[in-house]
Amino acid sequence: MSTRKTITRLATIGGICTAVALAASGCGAGGPASSSGSAGTSTVNVLVEAGGHAELTGVAEQCKKDTGVDVNFVELPYDGMFNRLSSEFSSGNVSFDVAALDSVWLPSFKDAVQPIDELFTDEAKKDIFPALVKEANVNGHFIGMPAWTNAEIILYRKDLFEDAKNKADFQAKYGYALAAPTTWKQYQDISQFFTKDGMYGTDVKGGVETEWLAHVLQAGSPMVLDDKNNVVIDNAAHKEALDFYTSLVKDAPAGAAQVDWAAAQNLFNQGKTAMTRFWAHAYRQIPKDSAVAGKVGTAPMIAGSAGVGGVPGPWYLTVPKATKNADAAKKFVKCAYDYNDKGIESNLGLAARISAFEKYQDQPGYESFKPLIETLNGKATATRPATEKWQQIVDTVLVPMLQKAVAGGDSATLLADAKKQIEGLLK
Amino acid sequence: MRVAERTTHDAGTPARAGAVPSVPAAVVPLRRRRGTNREGLEAGRRSTRTLLWVLLAAAMVLYGFPFLYLLFTSFKTPIDTIAVPPTILPKEWTLENYANALGRSGVPASFINSIQTAIISTVLSLVLAVPAAYGITRYKTLSGRIFIMAALVTRMVPPVAIGIPLASMMASMGLADTPIALSIAHTTISLPLSIWLMSSFFEAVPKDLEEAATVDGCSRLGALWRVVIPVVSGGIAVTAIFAFLASWNEFLFALLMTAIRSQTTPVVIANFQTQFGLDWGSMTALAAVYSIPVILLTLLLQRRIVAGMTLGAVKG
Incomplete structure (x- = not known):
């Protein structure tokens, strides 16, 4: 009897809960309804990677004041964003009016977003880094406005570099003054010098490909594919860059094959490495209670025979063809260009316009900006190849190849194998 | 209970064993053997139970550790969360992470x-x-x-x-x-x-x-x-x-x-x-x-x- 009463009670509670939940489910608890279905409204939904949300918050506030366009952010984790974009673009039914796309995704979604040529005025093209202007242009049309960009620079332990004993010892051993490295040779020497007493000169990242690709650019070759989409991964520059990359393994913490961005950042912030080649934003994200807080210096990415070169990591604001709110969406994209410097005051602290970086470069706390500008303007700096297969090439060929290389594999053989695999993927 | 008492007597000192003259001599070794068997059985049960408890505890640690580690990490300072090598307990306890997470x-x-x-x-x-x-x-x-x-x-x-x-x-x-x-x-x-x-x-x-x-x-x-x-x-x-x-x-x-x-x-x-x-x-x-x-x-x-x-x- 009591069991039946309990069941009846539970059923009643369940029924009430369901009724309440069903009644509430019409709107959910996250905010107003999506506007992409209602044409001509002044509210735009902006799909953005979680880390980039803060970058655009200031822009959204200013845009509301100036144009009356209200912004809802749809925040998604980076790893899931590509799937979501693929799903919505392929269905032709999008829940957002603006999408912030990683540069590597632009070729994949070029047919799903509309041209925004009118926003790329001559003045705008002058104020955006050349590599980004080139990348934003697909098949003769500009399809994405860079919202913020990044590149790897050198972060080093200023305290160690300025130490009198270290300076004297380094001078005695290598015959030149200890300073932030500008060339491959200097990077190798300094890495070797600081690898002692439980500390390492640098890290070697076997789990990510961008850093090695930057060295390829510095060695004077386009990355992996040339302008005509020929696979050039087995040329001399790629081998030279790979040999340089693996030469640092002896001066880096063990397990290089598994080291990725997060691991390298942790090692540096823990004071385990004297230098790191890392994305510029990391300078402003060093924890205040870190062993290296206040002791870090910055320098442009090192140069190879072709000069300073880095791989930019920009995000582009795009307007889907499927949105019914294109006018308001384009207004927001224009705001993002006009108020690009607003992003610099966010946690990430990045922008895309040269003038925005220059506005802050001499202010305390923004010491990473000058090296970043220099790297992004570097002679050898270039964006990744514009192929839809790029992510697949990275995941299935480049990273596994690097992991084998840092574990002692023969570079020429590995590059020749990689060439065959990439050609197979591109067929 | 009676069996246990008898077993205790049987397994007692020689003097006490000698104090039970009525028991036929041939039976004593049998009883002793039975007593020893029961003791062995008890001991066996005890050790099985102990082993089970140890296994249970090990399984609990195995399953519970990731959650405990997550819990402890949530009370760590930013630099503590990325420590190399990692530490299980926070060096300094803080509620800052909860404030950040719930305030987002x-x-x-x-x-x-x-x-x-x-x-x-x-x-x-x-x-x-x-x-x-x-x-x-x-x-x-x-x-x-x-x-x-x-x-x-x-x-x-x-x-x-x-x-x-x-x-x-x-x-x-x-x-x-x-x-x-x-x-x-x-x-x-x-x-x-x-x-x-x-x-x-x-x-x-x-x-x-x-x-x-x-x-x-x-x-x-x-x-x-x-x-x-x-x-x-x-x-x-x-x-x-x-x-x-x-x-x-x-x-x-x-x-x-x-x-x-x-x-x-x-x-x-x-x-x-x-x-x-x-x-x-x-x-x-x-x-x-x-x-x-x-x-x-x-x-x-x-x-x-x-x-x-x-x-x-x-x-x-």
């Missing part, structure tokens, strides 16, 4: 969305699974057997294969970005399991019970409601828990189908990992908070869960 925009709303979605999905699963399972087990027809096998097959399809079509369908029905859409999607995950679970629970209920209820004047539905359902209430609790958990923890469909109005907490937790870094402290803090309702629910329904899990075992 969208977190309270995501909790409400998670609760809504899980409740609707659980109720939908039960409402559909209970009659389906009852029908299959009581009317053993070919179509019923095919249906239950087909339900199992749906579990074999990777969720990502149905996620994108489901998202498109919901959008075309005007349900995009609503908890009801996500609940329906979650029901596709939990329903097959619920039907199978409920079938096994219904199988364990003797038909005689229903027949007796029918003799007493109950209709078939009346017998189901008044007799069978109370008997399988533990099973329903187990099924409800599984359905609730399936929805509560689900990530992929939530990622594909929610945006502003219905984003659930698993997606918000994942948002702490960005292209530019991973905020371990805030992520673990939110994950710890998100675990609390499930832990409470499990503790609350613990007896029913155990009863439900052993329901099939007492059949016959």
